[in-house]
Amino acid sequence: MTSNDSSKLYRDIVCPFCSLLCDDLSIRNSSEKLSLERHGCPKAVKGFERNERKVRPAIHGESVELEVALEHAASILKTSAQPLFAGCSTDVEGSRELLALAEKSGAIVDHAHGEGMMSNTLVLQSQGWITTTLAELKNRADLVIFIGTDAVTQYPRFFERLIWDQASLAGLKRNARDIVYIGEDLNSKAGVSPKGKRPSVLKCPEKEINETVSVIHALYKGLEVQANVIPARRLSALKKIVERIKTAKYGVIVWDASEFSATDGDAIIQSISSLIKEINQQSRFAGLSLGGNNGGLSFINVCAWQTGYPSRFNYNQGYPAYDPHANTTKKNLKNKSVDSLLWLSSFDNNLTAPRTEIPTIVISKPSRKYAKEAEVYIPIGTPGIDHSGNLIRTDSAVTLPLKKLRKLGLSSGSEILKKIRQMM
């Protein structure tokens, strides 16, 4: 940290706006206004440089003192027969407090990205997988296959930091890395190497991805595949991919469960996992799952260590009762099986609370919309901007520390949740 008369520069700052958690940003604070000076991406600029409006706590659209809003939130939860805690977008500290309050309230808990994360979890719980992490990918992978995702749309610096920065501990030669895309509407521009080597792009509609992965598996095992199962052109392209897989020293398949539809996400991931396990009988290959933005990875990890379950449980009977299919935000609101909603959101302003008639407590970044619409609204700051904290990265291997960079007097989600709990 350096300072001059009017501003401070913070180095090695962690960006909390996607689960890649780049930690090399330089952020300047000039009179409590932040600007991104070095590294980062459009998401980071938007996140760090946003000017938060001053919004007061409110009940039914009327400004109130914080204490009054907290009391009201506590009274809603006390009288609610079955609360739902959704959004759950916060850091590790917020997740811990959210669970403490959920337990006391007898609530169901589900993260905003519960659908995608659960596709992964269901595979973990049924067959498991072989995975890798960002630094392994960067140093080791000579073949990277993107299935159903281009990575850059949601994780803008993925290629800059992990694919084309080819410093390698494993003796991987510059430009030796091959990139393959399987999917549709993918932005494959980032897959062109700095020297102009082009990626292989296999266009494949999402509904055919699972079958395509299975065909790769069959070809890898040396089984005959009838050309009429898939188009002949695709079959010959797949044969080439399989040959490359066989020569790879360390291959990685990247996917993002949130980009698969909820109905067949776990089936696709299961096929990917089976293929990777098969290849490992001969050579090394691993998966890398992207996802869990908005604190999602932190939330399911805290849930797992505090309860044994990666979210989607109900505390109503006094213990965490896990049901990944029943304890979802969507189904419970649709079936009117909950009678209050607590929505927590502390990173992305576009992550919006579902519309519902039931009493809603919104705890989020300053929002005039929620101050007007929610039964109770309480503004909070952003972890890594307004207060310190921790977030767990997309590969679940690394937790990075978040720093407080400015003073706008915004509380953290964990402080607010704790105060509500103490009033219960």
Next chain:
Amino acid sequence: MLTRLKGGIIYDPTNRVKGKKRDLYINDGKIVKKPGKNERVHKTIDVNNKVIMAGGIDIHTHIGGGKVNIARMMLPEDHQQDPVWANSVTRSGSGYVAPSTLTTGYRYAEMGYTSCFEPAMLPVNARQAHMEMADTPIVDTGAYALLGNDDFLLQLIAGKKSQNLINDYVAWTMHASQAMAIKIVNPGGINAFKFNQRKLDLDDNNSFYNLSPRKILKVLARSLHELGVPHPLHVHGCNLGVPGNVDTTLRTVDAMAGLPIHLTHVQFLSYGTEGDRKFSSGAAHIAEALNSNENISLDVGQIMFGQTITASGDSMMQYKGSVHAHPDKWVCMDIECDAGCGVVPFRYRDKNFVNALQWCIGLEIFLLAKDPWRIFLTTDHPNGAPFTMYPHLIRLLMDKSFRNDMLSTINKSARAASILDSIDREYSLYEIATMTRAAPALSLGLKDRGHLGIDACADITIYSEHENKEVMFSSPDYVFKNGEIVVKKGKVVSTPSGSTHVVKPDYDASVEKHLKKYFDRYHSMKMSNFKISDDELLGYGRESLVTHPCKPN
């Protein structure tokens, strides 16, 4: 507040107190001397003829960090069979083999344990490991950082850098990850697996670095010795689980040439290849090696029959073992040029020859080892069995007729292949107090834990003597943590936070010049964000940070 525990029978091996009836006094979280006549005793607790020991210390239990959390996530069926309700004192959670953090803390305390040490913390994953342990109430915690498969160290050794530079790096890692010791797992093998090597014996070479496990082990064992870290290098050796690995283990002991090491969960590394099934007990050889080499200590890693899950940093051997997964699901992971992990559920069956003999091998090692100061009671939770099986294990060690009853129910061929029924030894309460309290405290450098002398921390467990030792050790009458009653009649009554124990050897900070370059060039994070400060650690919710001194050189 001065409290008297009146009339208890004290077992305190550190102070050579062997079942002596004596009052104990507690003040301000410490054990204090008998007050003078004019001093007021505020509270007297009648513990007449009850057995008093220091709080139990588990030197090797996987309670926090990424692989444990994968194990938790993988096993909803395990948790659903053992739901834990919240009450006015404790929070909810779940068991059984991979319990939630909160439940872990309560269950350890309810068993009379007050300190638990996570033995396999990946430095890169240290934050999460410490945060999980911060959510493990009551018990003190600490962790051993994993080295020996990290590319930075292997580069240093392969590049023939000085031992001093290596020592600086080891010490730096302990500071950065807030560790209290160093563990090595399958030396060089986890790294070799990333280059598709499937086996690495003591004198095989990691193909990329041209380094053998022997070389890596010697460098690290020497490093800890020279740094004066109280606990010696904590070694999970080569060829874990492979028949014939007893030879590798014995050669590892020889390779140390007197340098101190701790061999962990040695049961899994004590297999011979004799007999029709080419699987036999190497326990006698291991016990002999322990008995004749004072530089060696070990913990057993006893297996118990039933369902559990194995969670290990040894991705190479866990991958190999994944064919035995039950239920059939498993995870392997390569992690951040640092290490790896493998998580494989497993069911040990008493009618299965191999599993039954594994059970015998662990017990044979316990019973043939002569010095309880150098052998510690573990199940390598959850790998051999969940820690909640300790009272049962203690009964097996203390009660020969019970042990033989159990032995008569297991696989017949395994029974015939084991010498267990010919061993008459029964552990005494004093020996149990040694191996579960005094000895681990001494090994870890915890000067004021594991005993009941003046100024010791008042972590105390009080049991009612019972013929059935499993009953006795399952449910203490009282457990005190820092002088506060946390358990009464086997139930948690208070849930204070524990402390984190660390060791911080001196080092030359110029090692950071090398490290910063390494991080900037190869890593996925900045060196500054890798390091965990004291304030940050305390911020996770720990009572305090206890720093233990190194031994003078």
